[in-house]
Amino acid sequence: MKLFQHENTPSQTHIKADKVADDKVPDGLIFNCPKCHTEIFADNLDEYATCPNCDYGFRIAARKRLPWLVDGFTEWDADIEPSNPLNFPNYEQKIAKAKKASKLNESVLTGKATINQTDFALGIMDPTFIMGSLGQMTGEKLSRLFEKATQNKLPVVLFTASGGARMQEGILSLMQMAKVSNAVARHSAAGLLYIVVLTDPTTGGVTASFASEGDITLAEPHALVGFAGRRVIEQTIHEKISADLQSAENVLKHGFIDHIVKRQDEKRTLAWLLKNGGQIND
Amino acid sequence: MTKSAMDVVRAARSQEHISDQEIRNQIFEDFFELHGDGLHGDDPAIVGGLATFHDHPVTVITTSRGKSLEERMKKHFGQSEPAGYRKVLRLATNAAKFHRPVILFVDTAGAFPGKSAEENGQGQAIAQNLLKMSQLPTPIISIFYGEGGSGGALGLACGDQVWMLEDSMYTVLSPEGFASILWKDASKTSEAAEVMKLTPKDLLKEKVIEGIIKEPENHEKVIQNIDQVLQEQIPALEKLSTEELLDKRYARFRKF
Numbered sequence: 031m032k033l034f035q036h037e038n039t040p041s042q043t044h045i046k047a048d049k050v051a052d053d054k055v056p057d058g059l060i061f062n063c064p065k066c067h068t069e070i071f072a073d074n075l076d077e078y079a080t081c082p083n084c085d086y087g088f089r090i091a092a093r094k095r096l097p098w099l100v101d102g103f104t105e106w107d108a109d110i111e112p113s114n115p116l117n118f119p120n121y122e123q124k125i126a127k128a129k130k131a132s133k134l135n136e137s138v139l140t141g142k143a144t145i146n147q148t149d150f151a152l153g154i155m156d157p158t159f160i161m162g163s164l165g166q167m168t169g170e171k172l173s174r175l176f177e178k179a180t181q182n183k184l185p186v187v188l189f190t191a192s193g194g195a196r197m198q199e200g201i202l203s204l205m206q207m208a209k210v211s212n213a214v215a216r217h218s219a220a221g222l223l224y225i226v227v228l229t230d231p232t233t234g235g236v237t238a239s240f241a242s243e244g245d246i247t248l249a250e251p252h253a254l255v256g257f258a259g260r261r262v263i264e265q266t267i268h269e270k271i272s273a274d275l276q277s278a279e280n281v282l283k284h285g286f287i288d289h290i291v292k293r294q295d296e297k298r299t300l301a302w303l304l305k306n307g308g309q310i311n312d
Numbered sequence: 313m314t315k316s317a318m319d320v321v322r323a324a325r326s327q328e329h330i331s332d333q334e335i336r337n338q339i340f341e342d343f344f345e346l347h348g349d350g351l352h353g354d355d356p357a358i359v360g361g362l363a364t365f366h367d368h369p370v371t372v373i374t375t376s377r378g379k380s381l382e383e384r385m386k387k388h389f390g391q392s393e394p395a396g397y398r399k400v401l402r403l404a405t406n407a408a409k410f411h412r413p414v415i416l417f418v419d420t421a422g423a424f425p426g427k428s429a430e431e432n433g434q435g436q437a438i439a440q441n442l443l444k445m446s447q448l449p450t451p452i453i454s455i456f457y458g459e460g461g462s463g464g465a466l467g468l469a470c471g472d473q474v475w476m477l478e479d480s481m482y483t484v485l486s487p488e489g490f491a492s493i494l495w496k497d498a499s500k501t502s503e504a505a506e507v508m509k510l511t512p513k514d515l516l517k518e519k520v521i522e523g524i525i526k527e528p529e530n531h532e533k534v535i536q537n538i539d540q541v542l543q544e545q546i547p548a549l550e551k552l553s554t555e556e557l558l559d560k561r562y563a564r565f566r567k568f
Contacts, residue, residue: 166568201483208470235463237436243439258429
């Protein structure tokens, strides 16, 4: 039977990522919010880097969140960096560029943080490091984050931002989804709280693993949250899908997000949740 | 003659493999189907249920591509929707309650990328399988008998062991996709296949899988080979205490 052996089977099609959707903070003096298209003057953008009209949070480096998010932070595993397991061409150069842009050695920043005297383990994925993709060492840092949190009886707060698995690392990248999920499961079995904050964009293998395993799931306004790429979906079902299918607001409507919180309110919200969301009533 | 990686890709996608129906009816003589995820749907791309294996109750779950065009459309060519992954979790959780081993047979290009799949939480469904199956106190073995595509396959292969038929593949994305990213040229699929280490031999070397099952043309022999692996591995896993089983399962993924 030859019917399904043509070149357009589900296995063989591939649609490239939408580069236009790469909405980092633009360099120009005046630019438009990618979500509500309001004109924004760069000088008006404060340290939160949010749209003054719709509260969309621009994609920012992990370290840029620390000053307004936490009272104290001690970094863990800062030296862990990616290798090149498949000898993927130009991968080393890509890593070097990412390190410079993010001031990180891998796509996630991890450590012990404090808000209002409450200690917790904090992970922040960095969209400026190869779009927060899940490499082997990203998975290693995240697994250690959950393991240390379990040992020290700490809650975990994780800000996700990711284009998904890092294909330059092949199957090892895929295995990280299960590796981190197992560490999340042990942390959860120890009766500890795990709060996820979905930021723009959270997609692919990260959505299909630790981003969707929290006790409480928050999201930033208008963040892209989804599993498959939009173009892949359109080519599969042969129809246009609306831009907001994978918006945090639509995902909330379908029951997979607890609350949408703008950046300016994150510290206060996390302080309350850390205090009250993970207390065991004995 | 050794096969090239692209030969393996072609063979993995060929329709000469044993079918999910043959698996359910010939390895197990008394398969009894259990439908639905218990929440809102029944995905025909996943067929699961109860059966006995040499007089021993087991839970059997297979991906299913379908035969006729109509069937294939309904099953999205073996690409599961969220309801399929949730059916797997429901059946596996139930199996754990009765300490019944879970055997999954996987041949899927990946999770179905559709509008309703997104709205119904495709990512969440796979994630919950990864999270919860890591803790289920019963042996879980997966056998790949064709394509193992990305997170959609991993959500069905997150237990104690993964075995592959000789002509199967397991990838983070299709070699076509890999080629278009690596060389901006989807026609260089063969080169991509080589780089990706997607063949059972390469994956065994990387310890991503426990073993390779010989796959001669004769389907009866393939069935016998699978039967033999299961007859060896299920009792070996059942000998472990729950703590040992779950510690080994943790270590299996922790090493990557």
